[in-house]
Amino acid sequence: MNFVDAIRLTEILLGFAFILQSIEHLKSFTNERYLFLPRLLLALLLIIGFHTTWVVLLLFLLSLTILYHFQGPYNGGSDRMGLLILCCLCLVHLAPSVYWQEIAFGYLAIQLVLSYFISGWVKIVNPEWRSGQALKDVFQFSAYPVSESLRGWAKSPQILFYVSWAVILFELIFPFALFSSTALAIALGIAALFHFSNACFFGLNRFFWVWISAYPALLWFQLRFFTPG
Amino acid sequence: MLHTLKLLLPAIVPSWRFFDFIAPSPRIQFALLNGADDTAQKWHEFRPRPAHISFKQMLARMLWNPHWNESLFLVSCAERLIAFPTRHSEDEILKRIMADLKYHSLATSVTTATHLQFRLLMIKRQGSALQHSVNYHSRIQPLSGQALK
Known part of the structure; x- marks a missing residue:
């Protein structure tokens, strides 16, 4: 994927993620509608590619207002990733040369890799994750399982032990996928499935759409820096 | 402005420490009261x-999940x-409990309540x-007549 296409695809995917988020607030309180209706319109403009530099800048300013309104991210990590992508897109559009544009977009790709690797690292150094207890706790008493029936998974410690290790190992070896475009495509497919399962089990649908918005940056980064010739 | 930049910083330089340890988990419980000095009974x-969510519902929630995302915010x-x-934070929770009371049938069965309080149960x-331990009690908030209708 070339640089221009990767940026364009990131804009389209992020615009779609922002539209889904914004629509959810349109039936909410009046002051939220005032924040999210403009965001919905700007996200549409981002998708069609209308004056993109101004649109990403306005989206960034609006995101700061939303951050202030909720005194932090509305949905934790997914909002933060959305802001990170938006910041990088702003820098790409404002950068004075292709060199600085690549640095801004490359930063997004590196952060995407770190989002998996560091998540794996903090788990493997924790004995409760290594024993499967942490994942059991998530199902047993955390606020995340979307239904009471899912809490039943806490009674299958053997399965949760293997799932914990599968997640930890996948997150830790993710950076090695950069050495092959095929491996990266497979790794991103598995990662998307991981986010999809988190969306199903824990209702984290916003993570799915925002994280895949950053994938084009990594596909470009791999071709740019890890593919010979 | 400085405060907003402080909120922005974790997005620009993220820590990515998702679920590094499983912290005590909060549950929000509320009580309807008959006055500002009433004590919560229930x-x-x-x-x-x-109890259960079908796979079809899970798929639909990939695109439309406002209620759950709001619950995650709470x-x-x-x-x-x-x-x-x-x-x-207290206002955001009270505001949303009042909105739910307004729209759900629970409110229709409660006609005498004039005030609302919530508490946080940590598990x-x-x-x-x-x-289980109760770690926080909110202020007692008057319910406007409209909030219950």
């Missing part, structure tokens, strides 16, 4: 999760209240058992 769990507010209590694992 606590209701706010937005109890359904979990964040509850965690913030435990870590560093602010009026903002954590102690050894092999789950431990």
